[in-house]
Amino acid sequence: MxxxxxxxxxxxxxxxxxxxxxxxxxxxxxxxxxxxxxxxxxxxxxxxxxxxxxxxxxxxxxxxxxxxxxxxxxxxxxxxxxxxxxxxxxxxxxxxxxxxxxxxxxxxxxxxxxxxxxxxxxxxxxxxxxxxxxxxxxxxxxxxxxxxGGEIGLPTINPERGEILDRNNLPIALNDTVHNVGIVPGKLGSKPEQAKQKISDLLGMSVESINNHLDAGWVEPDLFVPLKKVPKSEEKKLNQLWEVNGVTEREVTGRVYPHGESLGHLVGFTGPVTAEELEDIDSGTYSANDIIGKRGLELLYEEKLRGEAGVKITVTKENGEETVLAEKPVKHGEDVVTTIDADLQKRIYESYDGESGTAAAIHPKTGETLALVSSPSFNSNEMGFGISQSRREELQSKPKQPLLNRFTSTYAPGSTFKPITAAIGLHNGTIVPGEGVEINGLTWSNGEGWGNYQVRRVSESNGPVDVTNALVRSDNIYFAMKAVEMGSDKYVNGLKQFGFAKDFPFEYPVEKSTISSNGKLKDEVLLADTSYGQGEIQMSALHLAMAYTPFLNKGNLLKPTILAEAEKSQVWQEQLITGEQATLIQDALRNVVAAPNGTAKKAHIDELAISGKTGTAELKKSGEESGAENGWFVGYPTKDQDLLISMMIENTEDKGGSGYTVEKVTEILKAVK
Structure with a gap:
């Protein structure tokens, strides 16, 4: 106890x-x-x-x-x-x-x-x-x-968008002063509805849209109500607008495209970022009021062009004293310098005169892309400054489809494809220089397995046909025979060496060229038709242009480039043919123009030696006797070899076929050389 x-x-x-x-x-x-x-x-x-x-x-x-x-x-x-x-x-x-x-x-x-x-x-x-x-x-x-006490502020400085320049440092997309056209409602005069209709017609926007702007809650009779931006280049339209009662303007900075329709598909345009786009891009990169590239080079190089906004976090006292808590300097967008020649692009585009087609121009020794044309086209200024729904629907409904970018699409190349088949045959030994083939008549079939189908050529030959004669005369039967002789496997392998069924190595997204619907040529008739650019073979105008570079570079197939800073003369595929074989094809392409039996005689002019190859792609359906035709010509100056144009014009069946395209390319080469 x-x-x-x-x-x-x-x-x-x-x-x-x-x-x-x-x-x-x-x-x-x-x-x-x-x-x-x-x-x-x-x-x-x-x-x-x-x-x-x-x-x-x-x-x-x-x-x-x-x-x-x-x-x-x-x-x-x-x-x-x-x-x-x-x-x-x-x-x-x-x-x-x-x-x-x-x-x-x-x-x-x-x-x-x-x-x-x-x-x-x-x-x-x-x-x-x-x-x-x-x-x-x-x-x-x-x-x-x-x-x-004190108010936190978040002032921002918007970056200047980089400009897009051509190879000569000329702007093809720039920031410039534009007219922000609008209305002072109280000055519309005694006939306001009539004035609105006139404005509607000139600005390409509906009267309903104009009224929606005027009905905004903040609008007062004496306040300026902005409607649409118009570039300074549209002087005629602007002068007509200034004559309408109540119309006035404010000068602002906007994106301007000095070459209009000729570069519409290539350069594209910008516009306000949409809610859908904001969902697809990184959070914090854009805000609801930002401008973003919508199409073409403006979209492709958006990240480089847009820059980054400068922003400060500040505290402001009642006496106006400001303290900066953090600051990120504005980073203006970078300029993009391209390999495009704006003058050449415009010249090629205008040569179409509204007709449908596509063209690619390259420097065949360096791989630089000098022009990418799709006709008809749209005006980037119209698209970028706000196109009305009715105007967009009008463009979409036009039969010639001006909103379709043809230079990114693929087409049957017709006989312009024959030099590629020749190169494949020379490389694998199926075609031997100077070795002739006996061909009789205008048609040929390889037997019962072909049914009623026959390959047809344009002209009969005098004696055995060798590869040079076949190229000059554009002999379908010769190339069909040689493709059948080498067989599907060898031929398809050769096509793949030329870039078919492979992603096209180009920064601008261009469709890959295809051999057939399943990538094979097991059907002998399809194999024969493919050899001369028909069948199911499809390629873009740019790929076709690049496919001619082995003939001018000792067998090397070059990569296309579009940025001026890119390395020149990049090799895509090496040694598709030997130097001697390349010279043989070069000589044949000169004779396509210069020889009496050549298919491009319209390009034989005194002012300039031209080499090239014609092609007519038939678009008729099975069982039809005739159909629409696309006329092709690939041409270049024989001596300088510093410009090669691959051009296709649709629906030339009533205009002389490929000869019509030959004339166009010849005029362009003559003008710029």
Missing amino acids: KKIIALLPFLLLLIVTACSNDEVTPQERFDQYVKHWNEHEFNEMYSMSTTVSTEKYAKEDYVERYKKIYGDINVNNLNITYEKLSEEKMETAMEKGTAQFPFSVEMKTIAGPITFDYKATLIKEGEEEDANWFVKWDPGFIFPAIKD
Whole structure:
């Protein structure tokens, strides 16, 4: 009994110590607060504020202010650290019911990193079991600069979009002053409806759309109501607009395309980013009012052209004093310099005179793309400054499909394909230079397996036909025979060496060229037809142009380039033919033009020696006697070999077939050489 009585003081001390150890310390409490803060749990933070703080700052204001500020400046990677109390300071804090914790805040924001130091005071509130530690909060916890008031601002500086230039540093897309045409409603005059109709006709927007602008809630009779931007180049239209009562303008900066329709498909246009586009791009990259590339080079090089907005996070006091918390300088967009020759592009486009077709012009020694033409086209200025739905529907319904980009599409190349078949045969030994084939009559069939089908040639030959004669006269039967002789496997392998059934190595997205619907030529009739550019073979105008580069580069097939900074003369496929074989094909292509029996005699002019190959792609359906035809010509200056044009014009059956295209290319080459 005495022993138990003696132990009582010790047991009581243990109980008291245990109770005191259960008491929450200010350090534990602040550690919990910091964890909520790092996780953006503002409701929980507020519940840990002192009574004085909650009386001064309502929960809604506290929580919403944090959310808005952190959201507006895109706070991420938030990290709060603090100094832990020493044992001595902890004892003092527990005794006095107050503790201080110096802390540091690090965060990343839309304008860059922000760091600051501040001090938190924790006060013990409540009695006995209900006692706890609470944070004495003020706005300095958000940023010290707003402790005593101040407005947080987020001024931005929009970047200038980079310009797109041609090979001569002439702009094909630039930032320039444009006329923002609009109406002062009170000055429309005594016949406002008549004035609106006139404006509607000139701006290509409906009267209903004009009225929608005028019916906006902010509109007053004497205020300027903007309708549409018009480039300075449309002087005639602008002069007509200035004559209409109530029409006026404001000069603004806009995207201008000085070459209009000729470069429409290639350069594309820009426009306001849509909600759908915002869903598909990285968060924070664009805002609802930003401009984005919609098509063509503007879309392809969007990331390089657009730049990055500059932004500051500021605090402005009542007296106007400004403190900058973080700043990201504006990064203007980069210019894109292309290999395109805008003058050549315009000349080729205008040669179509509204007819449908496509053309590619290259430098065959370097692989530089000099022109990519799709006709008819659209005006990038019209598309970029806001095209009405009715005008868009009008363009979409036109039979010649001006919104269709033909230079990215593939077509049957017709007889322009025969030099490729010749090269494949020369390389695998099926075709031997100077070795003739006896061909009689205008038609040929390889036996019963062909049924009633026959390959037809345009003219009969005098004696055996060799590869040179077959190219000059464009002999379908010769190439059909040679393709059948070499067989499907060898021929398909050769086509793949020329880039068929492979992704086309070009920055601008161009459809890959295809051999057939299944990539094979097991059917002998299809094999024969393919050899002279019919059957199911499909290729783009640019691929066709590049396919001629082995003939001018000792057998090497070059890659096309479109950026001026790109390495020149990049090889796509090496040694498809030997130098001697390349010379043989070159000589034949010259004789296609110069020889009396050549198919491109219209290109035989005194001013310039031209080499090339004609082609007529027949589009008739099975069983039809005749159908539409696409006329092709691939031509280049025989001596300089610094420009090669691959051109196709649709529906030439009543215009002289490929001869019609030969004349167009000849005139272009004569004009630029």
